[in-house]
Amino acid sequence: MSKALATYFATVNDIPDTEFKVEILEDGPIKKVSVNGTVYDVDYNLGGDTIHSIIMNHKSHGVQISSVGDSTYEVKNKGDYFQVQVIDELKKLRLSRTSSKTVGRQVIQAQMPGVIQKVYVKVGDEVKAGHEDGERDPYADRWSGERGVYQ
Numbered sequence: 266m267s268k269a270l271a272t273y274f275a276t277v278n279d280i281p282d283t284e285f286k287v288e289i290l291e292d293g294p295i296k297k298v299s300v301n302g303t304v305y306d307v308d309y310n311l312g313g314d315t316i317h318s319i320i321m322n323h324k325s326h327g328v329q330i331s332s333v334g335d336s337t338y339e340v341k342n343k344g345d346y347f348q349v350q351v352i353d354e355l356k357k358l359r360l361s362r363t364s365s366k367t368v369g370r371q372v373i374q375a376q377m378p379g380v381i382q383k384v385y386v387k388v389g390d391e392v393k394a395g396h397e398d399g400e401r402d403p404y405a406d407r408w409s410g411e412r413g414v415y416q
Contacts, residue, residue: 278348
């Protein structure tokens with residue numbers, strides 16, 4: 266199987282604790298899409314502002330898809346109604362990092378190698394936005410308003 270052009274994660278409100286991994290494998294008139302590892306050939310056209318024509322397995326579906334908020338969509342198909350949250354790979358990674366409730370010693374791995382030249386806090390110090398310890402931290406403006414979260 267080829268590398269995905271894009272990867273998304275979808276959750277449906279009526280199906281708790283279920284996540285669908287959706288990968289766009291090929292783009293074009295007929296798209297190749299993988300949903301949780303099952304590959305589909307999908308013919309897709311936008312028929313208006315919210316009406317989408319989807320042909321899959323030789324069956325046509327007129328699906329109404331409306332955005333109702335940040336990454337949330339209402340999906341209506343033949344009388345069925347779903348509310349779906351869709352996020353991309355990067356947002357999922359960011360959410361997993363910020364939502365973790367870690368306690369104790371943590372190992373931080375940089376995505377780019379480098380050398381730590383100065384540490385602006387001591388062991389046990391509480392880190393807050395705008396924290397300064399004698400010298401100006403050149404990256405202090407990148408701290409978020411939440412305690413201890415560096416962006």
